[in-house]
Amino acid sequence: MLRRGKFxxxxxxxxxxxxxxxxxxxxxxxxxxxxxxxxxxxWIAGGAVVLALVYLIAAIRxxxx
Numbered sequence: 023m024l025r026r027g028k029f030x031x032x033x034x035x036x037x038x039x040x041x042x043x044x045x046x047x048x049x050x051x052x053x054x055x056x057x058x059x060x061x062x063x064x065w066i067a068g069g070a071v072v073l074a075l076v077y078l079i080a081a082i083r084x085x086x087x
Contacts, residue, residue, distance in 0.1 A: 027085075038078065040074075045074035048070035050067075052071065054067075
């Protein structure tokens, strides 16, 4: 994410794959933390969701932030 220029096809697919897998894991973490009423873990999983959105936005734009 620290390089300049557009992503190639492989880099776009890799960023999208990482973003999607972290998004799914983050959503599962939020749901499990809410069910267990563990608010600290809910914030941590919410941070993972935000990180996943950064990766997905970068993959859609085909540019790093």
